[in-house]
Amino acid sequence: MTKNMTxxxxxxxxxxxxxxxxxxxxxxxxxxxxxxxxxxxxxxxxMLGVAMVIVVIGRGIDLSLVANMAISTAWTLSLVxxxxxxxxxxxxxxxxxxxxxxxxxxxVAYSDMLPLFATLAVGxxxxxxxxxxxxxxxxxxxxxxxxxxxxxGSATVVGIPVSIxxxxxxxxxxxxxxxxxxxxxxxxxxxxxxxxxxxxGVPVRKVQVLQYAAAGAIAFLAGLITALTVSSMSTRVVxxxxxxxxxxxxxxxxVGLSGGRGNVRNVFVGTLLIGTLQNGMTILxxxxxxxxxxxxxxxxxxxxxxxxxxxxxxxxxxxGDI
Amino acid sequence: MRxxxxxxxxxxxxxxxxxxxxxxxxxVDPQGMSYxxxxxxxxxxxxxxxxxxxxxxxxxxxxxxxEHLGMKFxxxxxxxxxxxxxxxxxxxxxxxxxxxxxxxxxxxxxxxxQKKAVAAGIYVIQLNTGSVVTTDGFVGTDFVSQxxxxxxxxxxxxxxxxxxxxxxxxxxxxxxxxxxxMRGIDSVFGKHPEIKxxxxxxxxxxxxxxxxxxxxxxxxxxxLCGIIGFWDGMDVGTAAAVNQAGKTGKVFLVTGGGGAQIxxxxxxxxxxxxxxxxxxxxxxxxxxxxxxxxxQSKQKAGTMNATLYTxxxxxxxxxNKTGICWNIDDAKTQAQ
Numbered sequence: 001m002t003k004n005m006t007x008x009x010x011x012x013x014x015x016x017x018x019x020x021x022x023x024x025x026x027x028x029x030x031x032x033x034x035x036x037x038x039x040x041x042x043x044x045x046x047m048l049g050v051a052m053v054i055v056v057i058g059r060g061i062d063l064s065l066v067a068n069m070a071i072s073t074a075w076t077l078s079l080v081x082x083x084x085x086x087x088x089x090x091x092x093x094x095x096x097x098x099x100x101x102x103x104x105x106x107x108v109a110y111s112d113m114l115p116l117f118a119t120l121a122v123g124x125x126x127x128x129x130x131x132x133x134x135x136x137x138x139x140x141x142x143x144x145x146x147x148x149x150x151x152x153g154s155a156t157v158v159g160i161p162v163s164i165x166x167x168x169x170x171x172x173x174x175x176x177x178x179x180x181x182x183x184x185x186x187x188x189x190x191x192x193x194x195x196x197x198x199x200x201g202v203p204v205r206k207v208q209v210l211q212y213a214a215a216g217a218i219a220f221l222a223g224l225i226t227a228l229t230v231s232s233m234s235t236r237v238v239x240x241x242x243x244x245x246x247x248x249x250x251x252x253x254x255v256g257l258s259g260g261r262g263n264v265r266n267v268f269v270g271t272l273l274i275g276t277l278q279n280g281m282t283i284l285x286x287x288x289x290x291x292x293x294x295x296x297x298x299x300x301x302x303x304x305x306x307x308x309x310x311x312x313x314x315x316x317x318x319x320g321d322i
Numbered sequence: 323m324r325x326x327x328x329x330x331x332x333x334x335x336x337x338x339x340x341x342x343x344x345x346x347x348x349x350v351d352p353q354g355m356s357y358x359x360x361x362x363x364x365x366x367x368x369x370x371x372x373x374x375x376x377x378x379x380x381x382x383x384x385x386x387x388x389e390h391l392g393m394k395f396x397x398x399x400x401x402x403x404x405x406x407x408x409x410x411x412x413x414x415x416x417x418x419x420x421x422x423x424x425x426x427x428x429x430x431x432x433x434x435x436q437k438k439a440v441a442a443g444i445y446v447i448q449l450n451t452g453s454v455v456t457t458d459g460f461v462g463t464d465f466v467s468q469x470x471x472x473x474x475x476x477x478x479x480x481x482x483x484x485x486x487x488x489x490x491x492x493x494x495x496x497x498x499x500x501x502x503x504m505r506g507i508d509s510v511f512g513k514h515p516e517i518k519x520x521x522x523x524x525x526x527x528x529x530x531x532x533x534x535x536x537x538x539x540x541x542x543x544x545x546l547c548g549i550i551g552f553w554d555g556m557d558v559g560t561a562a563a564v565n566q567a568g569k570t571g572k573v574f575l576v577t578g579g580g581g582a583q584i585x586x587x588x589x590x591x592x593x594x595x596x597x598x599x600x601x602x603x604x605x606x607x608x609x610x611x612x613x614x615x616x617x618q619s620k621q622k623a624g625t626m627n628a629t630l631y632t633x634x635x636x637x638x639x640x641x642n643k644t645g646i647c648w649n650i651d652d653a654k655t656q657a658q
Binding site for chain 1: 562
């Protein structure tokens with residue numbers, strides 16, 4: 001290895017190796033339907049990863065994403081159940097998700113709270129408040145009168161499920177936003193060095209608020225897709241390891257938690273790795289607990305591989321890296 | 323003297339009738355029991371989490387009955403957090419209620435504390451998921467029977483002329499419900515070599531995971547004949563995967579639960595081929611009865627060891643009539 005591979009390339013190579021091994025050894029793995037199933041099973045994870053990456057590039061983190069997703073979507077469903085029209089319920093749910101994002105953004109940007117603690121606290125608050133004030137039960141079923149949206153969960157466009165298309169489209173939009181728009185570039189500048197960005201005239205606080213609001217909006221979209229595909233929204237997902245999986249696909253794909261680096265592509269590479277691994281193990285009939293062990297072992301080896309090909313030194317080490 | 327006995331009994335029951343009339347007129351209950359023995363006593367309810375259809379219904383039964391009997395009612399909601407549950411249970415033992423109604427998160431976590439509660443003189447009733455410790459009573463589903471019932475239905479649906487391939491979508495392996503159901507399924511499938519279990523996975527009571535697992539299983543075994551799901555709350559995801567594959571009605575899907583209306587609706591839609599109901603309303607009533615019995619018995623906590631299994635009812639399209647399942651608000655209002 002003359003030229004060092006980036007972490008993204010290491011993960012991509014690992015995914016490719018795994019993919020080839022599964023394709024050769026598991027009958028049916030390569031079928032178009034299975035590949036679609038593979039993608040569909042990680043579509044929501046990828047979408048949340050995209051929300052997370054917007055925040056992480058700007059040197060933040062959002063631990064409230066899953067709580068925000070679950071509560072805003074579950075509230076929307078229960079509003080429809082209680083007789084609100086679908087459009088009003090959607091608007092209210094979306095409004096709640098964005099409001100939570102704005103709230104966090106203001107906390108982080110204007111009162112200089114650490115994002116780690118601010119989002120942890122707000123996430124817990126949103127879940128608690130939602131469960132006791134907005135939603136009567138812990139799994140809210142998709143109401144029968146959800147209209148054409150209700151059918152969207154199982155709908156396909158040229159054979160590809162809507163959830164995959166939505167994730168791909170969102171990824172493309174955010175990729176273009178981060179790379180080619182002014183606010184997008186500002187996010188990188190803030191992630192690189194907030195002080196320098198501020199001196200250079202970047203409206204740091206406003207951009208930070210925008211980041212969290214955008215993450216909240218995407219969380220609602222991810223929740224809606226979840227609800228449409230499994231015909232219900234379980235608020236218990238907040239207590240699961242989903243939020244760590246989201247951070248995982250972001251970090252493992254090569255986006256530094258210290259900010260300023262990475263793009264949507266990294267998230268999708270990380271998501272593909274998890275998707276391929278999970279799909280293969282399900283075909284092999286591995287137990288869930290075994291799957292978790294395998295997943296963590298693979299991630300550990302990815303990190304070790306990266307630290308071997310990219311050893312840390314004073315130049316690559318960044319201040320603030322977690 | 324048979325006749326004398328009969329006459330005596332008749333006189334007594336007449337007297338009893340008179341007494342019960344007397345009571346409704348405000349006269350003193352001469353047996354000196356029932357209400358007086360329960361009035362002012364405290365019952366504490368510790369579910370795994372509120373907000374779940376069944377825990378809400380059970381809670382309504384405890385609460386309404388406590389009010390009706392002049393008892394104090396307390397509730398602690400650990401919201402799926404086992405540590406919080408252990409803390410709540412410890413605090414409750416210190417508060418010393420007269421009756422503790424506990425819904426175990428698994429076989430072991432609360433076991434020692436339940437022993438301690440009984441030793442402290444508190445009647446302990448375990449709800450639906452038992453621990454390894456026996457206490458004054460258990461009210462809930464016989465999960466071994468539920469497993470056998472589901473397995474037998476699948477054996478019937480996947481006999482000769484089918485692939486005999488079956489997938490099992492279960493809950494966490496440490497969970498009492500999951501391990502007992504698996505025992506029931508194994509005992510039935512052991513006698514039926516024509517059934518091939520092509521996948522047996524833990525979806526962690528999560529609809530999303532159940533959907534993803536079932537989608538993959540259906541692709542690997544397109545001729546899959548049956549699926550046994552362990553819980554209706556999770557198997558909406560299993561049903562969604564079957565539906566996406568266009569196999570609703572072609573794959574026999576059996577699941578079970580407390581009888582929430584959404585599950586009967588799913589039977590109506592054909593999403594579930596069969597639904598094994600252990601009615602949460604019956605469990606609520608059983609639990610309240612047991613509580614009254616214990617308080618009136620005046621016996622030392624831990625003396626009795628009653629097990630009240632909930633009758634299991636298989637719901638299919640044929641018997642899926644209005645009222646067989648419950649809507650949560652109605653069930654809570656009607657809980658007495």
